Amino acid sequence: MRDLAGAVAGLDTAIRAALGSVRNGASHFYANFGGLSYDEIGDGRSAVLVAASPQALTEDGEFAEGIVAMMFDLALAAAVRSVVGKERRFPTVSLKIEYLRHPVRAEKLVCRAATAHRIGDLAAADARLETEDGRLVALATGRFLLLRPKPGTGFPLYPWESDPPRVLDFGDLSPLEREIRSFLLADIERWTTTSGVHRQIHRxxxxxxxxxxxxxxxxxxxxxxxxxxxxxxxxxxxxxxxxxxxxxxxxxxxxxxxxxxxxxxxxxxxxxxxxxxxxxxxxxxxxxxxxxxxxxxxxxxxxxxxxxxxxxxxxx
Missing domain, CATH: 3.10.129.10 (Hotdog Thioesterase)
Structure with missing residues (x-):
């Protein structure tokens, strides 16, 4: 296996950068570590971007199913969130993905979503996944249940309003952050490749x-x-x-x-x-x-x- 030490160092940096993004109020760790980022949010529309990286790809060089599904879920939810506000809770009820190209191979993917309609306590949004040069890869529809906020809940920031990420020093990590880092880097000796490690690093x-x-x-x-x-x-x-x-x-x-x-x-x-x-x-x-x-x-x-x-x- 080529340059295991270099690959591990790169993944360690990506882990600590993702932890820094979470501290700044960005989306959850899994999305940040996978390299997902927001763009063009507002008025019921959103876009989520991701570039090919070892943590987003399988050993076959394809975007992992979990990364594609998460892109759709985040983009659809962001489109709904931009309409219903920060305080509302809206768990995903269903997600349907229709592929036009599979497996998904590209240097960069862009997922664009728009809120389609709202009926009572149910909101629906549609999304399309494209390569950077505009080739359509997949379509998706998501439905979300709109719930009243619990007292004392809600988020001070939208995920896309957070400060730019910074790589945390190891000494600055909290016990929980150290647990996450240790968990993800625990089985390195079992890895068979370092070019696409999504399945391996998440075991x-x-x-x-x-x-x-x-x-x-x-x-x-x-x-x-x-x-x-x-x-x-x-x-x-x-x-x-x-x-x-x-x-x-x-x-x-x-x-x-x-x-x-x-x-x-x-x-x-x-x-x-x-x-x-x-x-x-x-x-x-x-x-x-x-x-x-x-x-x-x-x-x-x-x-x-x-x-x-x-x-x-x-x-x-």
């Missing part, structure tokens, strides 16, 4: 056979959103990993066409691991459909969803 393990698969991810404070729960994009990404592995046990060349998640309850950080379990429900000559669920380690179902795959090469 996502996937296994399966005969149309079934399970993807597991340890729970840690690095997964928390600003409300202290596991971010919805992380849950959707883990579901996508399990569904893809289940489908490809019969045909390794299948390409993801759509991924839909319905969120049943918040993912808490009290357990030790999340588990996504997927099962192929239909396989035809050109299509395969997989259903899946994400559980915490107490057996509570957090997310239900399904994925559609095509055997006709890369979607166009």
């Amino acid at each position: 996502i393990d996937v296994a399966g056979s005969d149309g079934r698969a399970e993807a597991r991810q340890p729970v840690g404070p690095h997964l928390a959103n600003r409300n202290g729960n596991v971010q919805g994009g992380i849950l959707t990404g883990l579901l996508g990993e399990a569904c893809a592995h289940a489908a490809r046990t019969s045909d390794p060349e299948l390409s993801l066409v759509s991924l839909q998640s319905t969120f049943l309850r918040p993912g808490m950080l009290s357990g030790s691991a999340l588990a996504a379990k997927a099962s192929t429900v239909f396989t035809g000559r050109r299509l395969a459909c997989v259903s899946g669920e994400v559980f915490d380690d107490s057996g509570e179902c957090l997310v239900r969803g399904e994925a559609l795959f095509t055997a006709s090469g890369r979607p166009r």
Whole structure:
């Protein structure tokens, strides 16, 4: 493996920069560490950007499912947030992603979202994911449940209003920040590559056979959103990993066409691991459909969803 020490030093700097961004009031750690940033926010519209980096890519050089799902979730939520204000709570109810190109390979991605409509306590927004040169990669729709703010809650800043990030010195890290850093750098000796380490650094393990698969991810404070729960994009990404592995046990060349998640309850950080379990429900000559669920380690179902795959090469 090439230049492990240099790669680790770069990731350590990225971790401490992400922790500095969280301190400044930016979005949660997972998004900052993945390199996601906000742009063009206001009047029901938003944009989220990400550049290719080791922590955003898989070992195959593709943007990880969790990064793509998080981009959509953050952009959709930011569009809604710019309309409903800082005090309102609005958990994600559902997220549906339709791919035109998969796997996703690019130097930079831009996700643009706009609030579509609001009916009672439900808000909906649409988004599109493009490469830097304007090629359309995927479309998504998200629905959010608008809740009244709890007394004493709310955020003093929108994530996009935070100060520029700074890299924290190791001596300045709090005990929780040191725990996050140690967790992410704990298994370096097991790494097989340093060019795309998303699955390795988050310890996502996937296994399966005969149309079934399970993807597991340890729970840690690095997964928390600003409300202290596991971010919805992380849950959707883990579901996508399990569904893809289940489908490809019969045909390794299948390409993801759509991924839909319905969120049943918040993912808490009290357990030790999340588990996504997927099962192929239909396989035809050109299509395969997989259903899946994400559980915490107490057996509570957090997310239900399904994925559609095509055997006709890369979607166009």
